[in-house]
Every structure is written in C-alpha cells, then in structure tokens.
Amino acid sequence: MDDEPIVRWYWIGDHLGYLGNLLADHAVIALVPVLIGLLLAVPLGLACARFPRLYQPLSAVFNIVYALPSLAVFVVLIPYTGLATQATVMFPLTFYALAVLLPTTVDGLRAVPDSVRQAATAMGYGPWHRLTAVELPAAVPYLIAGLRVAAVSSISLASVGALVGRGGLGYLFVDGFQRTFPTPIVAGITLIAVLALAVDLLLVAARRLLAPWAVREQGAGS
C-alpha cells in the first residue's frame, strides 16, 4: 500500500467500457425505485391530504422504514428475492424513496392556498380537473425538491447493494478493497457523485420547465 498511488490512470483508461456498464446498471438500480416511489407517493399523498387521519400513522411507519439500515434490509430480503438480483436492492430503495416523497407530496398539496382552490371551484373546475390543473401543478416544486433528496440518496445507497452482490458502481468498492487497490474505489466515488450531480441538475432544469414561477422559491424538504 505504501507505494501504491491513489489513482492509477491507466486502469481507468483500460476499463472505460466496464465502468460504463456499471454506471448504467447503477442508474437503473438507483433511479427506477425513485420513479416507482413517485408513482406511489402521488396517490398516497392525495389520500393523506384528503384524509388527514391516515397521514399520522403512515408517516410514523415511513419514519421507521427510513431508519432501517439498507444493508440489513438487503440481507433479510435475499431468501425471497435472491442473491445478487436487482430486485433485492431495488425493493428497499423504493421504500426509502417513498419515505422521502410522501411527506413532501403531502406538504405540497397542503400548500395550495384555500383561496386558489375556491377560485378554481368558482371558475367551474370539477374535483378531477381541479386536481390535475391546479393542485398537482402547485405541488410540483415540492415534489421536485423531494425527488432531488430521494434520487441523490438512492444513488448513494444503491452502492451498499454491492455487499449482497448487486450494487452497480458499489462493486468497485468491494473489488478495490479486496485487492487493496484504491483506483476503482476513487473511480466509483467519483462516478457516483457525477451521476448524482447530473440527476440533480436535470431535476432543477425540470423544475424550471414545469414550475417557472417557483424558481426563486425555497423548496421543501431539502
């Protein structure tokens, strides 16, 4: 270890294709759960905004879910979803994403001022039309703030999956550690940070596009 440099550049040059494959695998493992989480968070959030009694117990449950150590959950799932499968890692990540997205969705829906809601009703919007044309768009800045947190955490958490055989770029950590060879580890950390940054910038751009009025506003949950 003494004369081993932190990065051997030729290794990175030799393994570009390999790194690309791991990056793609990582993006799927980390981001598909966030998308599924979003698809689940919107209807659940709507239900919680409408029936506030539902929100208390649900948010308590998700508070606990968020506290579960990812490694432990991956391991517990192995007998059901298999060792080194994408499902073992993606299933818990979906719940982590949901735990972040549910409160932000509910906050977003609650943040619609009553006057706006009433104005929409007065203009003849039915409940469904009001939801899709007024309430959901108003919640978009909150949703995107939540998505930013969920996506970045998910990208970072997915690497722990390497310990159960499927962690995308996380495999580089295990590999580098076992060979006392820091280059793959540095490459992995860098690629994960770059992926997280890219997704974050994409979400910021999406907010500008979808909710231009909120650009100067502080989002929730970040």
Added chain:
Amino acid sequence: MNWLNWLSDFFSDPDHRSGPDSILHRVSEHLTLSGEALLYAALLAVPLGLLIGYTGRGVNVVTALAGAARALPTLGLVTLAVLLAGVGDTAVLFPLVALAAPPLLVAAVEGVRGTDPDVRDAARGIGLTHSQVLLQVCLPSAAPTLLAGFRTATVQVIATATVAAYVGLGGLGRYVIDGLATRQYAVTVGGALLVVLLAVGAQLFFALLARFALPPGVRAQRRAR
C-alpha cells in the same frame, strides 16, 4: 427454516450471550462508534451552523455542500479510508462524521434563521450582546430544529455503522457480514434486527427528548401552534 427459528437460534447461541461476540458487547461497540461519530460531527457542525445561521453568511454554500455530501457513498469512503489509513476506528469515523455533519449543520443554520426576527431585535434592544442573543435567544429557539437534525443524523449513523464490519471492525455489522459470509442467515437476520431496534430506539429517545427536554418556552410555543 423461518424467521422465528432464525431469531431463536440467534438469541440462544451461547457465543451470543457472553464473550467478545456477545450481543451486549456488539451493541456497545456499535453505540460507541456511532456516539463518537456524532460527537465529532456535532463539535464540527453545530458551532459553525449557529454562526452561519446568525450572520446569514454562506447559507447557500451550506445548502449546496449538504446536498453534495448526500451523494458521497459511505461504503466507498470507508473502503478508501481503510486503504489509505489502515484498519482502525479513525478510518471509519471519518466517513461517519461526513455522514452526520451535513444534517446537523443544516439544522443549526435553519434553526437559528427560524428565530422570530422581532424577538432577536427585542433582545438586542434590551442590551444583550450578539453572543448573548445567539446563545440565550437563538439557541433555545433553534432547539427543536436542532434536535430533529440530531435525530436524522443519529438514525443514519446507527444504520450506516453496520458497514464498518465490512472492513473488519466490530459492532452489529459483524453479525450481518459474518452471517452472510458463512451463509448463516440466522446470524445475519439477528444482527439486522438488532440494528433496526437500535435505530428505532434512537428515534423514540429523540421523540421523548423533544417532549421533555426542550426549553419550557419553546414547548409552550409548540403546544400553542
């Protein structure tokens, strides 16, 4: 084999009752490591956050840094730190501190900034110095936010300290990693369950703390809301 069998196997194993691999010893290792990480993170982040929140300078930098820190994979930092610094508590403490510091920093900044500006002005008006305003007015009013930050940081550190076992350190991660390596799911599941219990316990502890240990004025305010 099912869950209950696994757990009863795990808890009845004599090795897990006393000695270096006992549950009590592993739990105390886990808590020591997590506690040290939280202590260092707090010493680093809380004073800095209070100052930044009070002066209002560098708030954007803090938010950006906290976001960036979330992207750092702990497993990567731990393995790299061990390769560079050798196996030891320091190698694992550094990534755990990096994990715990951002939420604490953000909480301190947000908490101080959330102090009612009128109250701050009034405190200045009756002759308090800046440091008195910060410590006697802003700090108590930031306490709930700060406590929430500690809760997040604690839960994350307890959950993540599991990874320390991968590089050969102790703690509850030992059960998870060793069980996985030797295909003894009973051990792995038992260890995982203990980590979960510890994390949930920490959440309850902070909920109780928020209830009983906050300054009376802040508690009254929260009830009124």
